[in-house]
Amino acid sequence: MPGDTRLIHVDQGFGRARQDAIYRAGIADHRPKIPTDFAELERRARDAMSEKAWAYIAGGAGEGETMRANRRALDRWAIVPRVLRDTSQRSLSIELFGQTLPAPLLVSPVGAGGLVKRDADVEIGKAAAALGLPYILSNQGSAAMEDVAAAMDAVTLGAPRWFQLYWSVDDDLVDSFLRRAEAMGAAAVAVTLDTTMLGWRPQDLNLGSLPFARGEGIAQYTRDERFRAIVDEKVRNPDPDAQQPKPSVGAIKTLVSIARNAPGSWWRNLVDKHPRAAVETFLSIYSRPSLSWSDIEGLRERTSLPIVLKGVLHPDDARQAVDLGVDGVLVSNHGGRQIDGSIGSIDALVDVVDAVAGRTKVLVDSGIRTGADVFKALALGADAACIGRPHMYGLAIDGEAGVRDVLANIAAELDLTVGLSGHTDVAALDRGALKKVD
Numbered sequence: 001m002p003g004d005t006r007l008i009h010v011d012q013g014f015g016r017a018r019q020d021a022i023y024r025a026g027i028a029d030h031r032p033k034i035p036t037d038f039a040e041l042e043r044r045a046r047d048a049m050s051e052k053a054w055a056y057i058a059g060g061a062g063e064g065e066t067m068r069a070n071r072r073a074l075d076r077w078a079i080v081p082r083v084l085r086d087t088s089q090r091s092l093s094i095e096l097f098g099q100t101l102p103a104p105l106l107v108s109p110v111g112a113g114g115l116v117k118r119d120a121d122v123e124i125g126k127a128a129a130a131l132g133l134p135y136i137l138s139n140q141g142s143a144a145m146e147d148v149a150a151a152m153d154a155v156t157l158g159a160p161r162w163f164q165l166y167w168s169v170d171d172d173l174v175d176s177f178l179r180r181a182e183a184m185g186a187a188a189v190a191v192t193l194d195t196t197m198l199g200w201r202p203q204d205l206n207l208g209s210l211p212f213a214r215g216e217g218i219a220q221y222t223r224d225e226r227f228r229a230i231v232d233e234k235v236r237n238p239d240p241d242a243q244q245p246k247p248s249v250g251a252i253k254t255l256v257s258i259a260r261n262a263p264g265s266w267w268r269n270l271v272d273k274h275p276r277a278a279v280e281t282f283l284s285i286y287s288r289p290s291l292s293w294s295d296i297e298g299l300r301e302r303t304s305l306p307i308v309l310k311g312v313l314h315p316d317d318a319r320q321a322v323d324l325g326v327d328g329v330l331v332s333n334h335g336g337r338q339i340d341g342s343i344g345s346i347d348a349l350v351d352v353v354d355a356v357a358g359r360t361k362v363l364v365d366s367g368i369r370t371g372a373d374v375f376k377a378l379a380l381g382a383d384a385a386c387i388g389r390p391h392m393y394g395l396a397i398d399g400e401a402g403v404r405d406v407l408a409n410i411a412a413e414l415d416l417t418v419g420l421s422g423h424t425d426v427a428a429l430d431r432g433a434l435k436k437v438d
Contacts, residue, residue: 013090015371015415018408033398034405038369038390041406045393052209053115057392059203062340066333070367073344076438077376082422090418091425092411096361096384097188097306097327099160102132103411104378104426107403108365108388109164109190111140112217114261116396119143121219124395125152127403129159131411136190136386139166139177140286142216142261144223149184162188164310166195167295169285176226178303186305190330191296194311196289199338214254215261215275218282222263227281234277297324308363313348315355328361328383335366335388346377353381371413378426379433 022032035041046054060067092103107128113120121143128135129152137145145163152159163181168174181189204210211217221227258279259269269275288295299307306327312318313333321329331349333342345366353362364377365386374385387410394406418426421433 013088013415014092015412015419018412019416032405034394034402034409036409041390041393041397045396048396049116052204052207052211053396055203055207055209056112056115056211057110057389057396059201060336060340061199061201061338061342064336065340066338066342066344067336067367069342069344070333070336070346071344073346074367074373074376076436077346077380077434078437079372079375079379079417079421079433080435081420085422085424087419087422087424089424090415091427092415092418094384094427096134099134099187101134101160101384103414104382104384105133105374105407105411105414106162106363106384106386107133107135107391107407108386109136109138109141110388110392111138112142112211113138113392113395114142114216115211116392117399120395121148122151123400124391124403125149125159125161126155127391127400127407128152128161129155130404131407132156132160133407134160134162134187136162136164137186138217139164139192139220140212140217142219144219145180145184145186146223153185158185160187162186162190162308163305164190164192166192166286167288167291169288169290170226170230173221173224173226173230173285175302176224177220178305180224182303182305188306188308188327189303190308190310191299192310192334193291194332194334194338196287196291199334200340201337212282212286213279215258215279218261218278218286221282221286222278227278230285231274231278231281234281235273238277293320293324296321296326300325308361312352313343313345315351318352318355322356322359326360328363329356330386331362331364331366331382332386333366346380349377349380349382371410371415372417374410374414375417375421375426375429376434379429379431381431 035044094101094104117123121141125135125148137148152161163186165177258275259266262269262275308328308330309321309326310330311332312329318329331345331352333345345364349364361383362381363384363386364382365388368374368385369390377385390406391403394402423429
């Protein structure tokens with residue numbers, strides 16, 4: 001799409017500038033490659049993805065009720081525009097953990113992005129860096145955090161990024177990840193609390209498809225010294241009772257996938273025991289069902305990074321997080337992928353914001369698709385919103401450029417929504433900009 005997609009000029013009317021660029025290109029019969037509405041974006045992304053990639057990225061828990069609840073929660077709030085206000089100058093910028101961001105948007109972590117594009121994490125990171133938006137690097141990424149950070153810095157030196165942490169059963173591995181996150185310049189660590197075990201995901205189950213079992217999404221691990229030491233020990237002392245898969249075409253395809261996703265020469269990986277042992281090790285230690293508040297209480301001693309708890313939905317949990325002195329909570333139901341019939345994230349946001357009463361930063365994700373959605377989240381008290389599936393759909397359609405265009409479109413619509421509703425600064429939005437309509 002022609003036109004400057006960077007957010008650095010947003011105070012001068014980024015939304016109008018982006019809109020004008022699209023219309024001017026239309027004079028020459030050029031249409032944007034990335035659709036500007038979510039429904040068409042989703043439709044084209046489905047056409048561009050494999051069956052397994054679509055199931056993993058677009059699928060939800062159970063019957064999908066939580067995914068629908070996320071949208072219903074947003075629909076319960078209507079924007080009430082004010083008129084005859086000078087909105088010619090607007091600001092989308094916010095301050096978050098010592099960084100000035102051009103818009104209140106973060107790029108959510110999505111595991112196993114390599115299902116969509118082989119260099120998914122690098123391409124997403126570069127797109128985020130071009131816009132100045134933080135990318136929350138996935139703990140279950142398809143590229144090591146050091147490689148993604150280097151690619152982002154090549155676009156914009158010091159580009160903002162966070163790291164998402166899944167708390168392993170091996171505490172030494174947790175410490176290793178945290179040290180690496182600090183070294184690669186993370187501005188915060190977002191600890192995922194709602195995936196101590198995988199939810200019931202029929203789209204994946206019906207295909208028998210778990211990407212991690214094929215070596216997808218474990219690059220943070222295979223690059224880690226502590227994890228490699230655990231794998232070496234497993235190879236030296238294999239479990240004598242471990243069952244070996246029966247030879248089949250499917251088993252051979254899985255073996256080839258593991259070999260391709262492992263570091264080093266893929267054909268050597270075919271005969272090396274370490275790649276298969278790495279997958280088995282990951283599946284046994286990646287997440288910790290016994291994770292508790294006592295672990296979070298000790299996290300401050302493990303890292304100097306600001307701590308954000310991801311997956312908070314209950315106001316009492318938010319209060320306890322504040323009491324422990326965390327730096328932020330991320331209201332999230334994992335995009336509806338963990339529990340069927342869970343509360344919508346925007347419904348939960350209202351109670352969490354009231355519970356923390358300004359004592360910590362509040363972010364939100366799950367179900368947020370458009371600039372208008374972001375406006376509602378900010379007016380309800382969120383400091384920023386995180387974008388998940390939409391940027392993955394842009395990735396499927398047009399790689400790095402697709403991610404950049406999706407994020408730029410959301411920011412542009414937010415800018416226009418702020419102005420058209422009679423406001424000039426996202427930091428000043430409050431519930432007076434909305435009316436509950438249910």
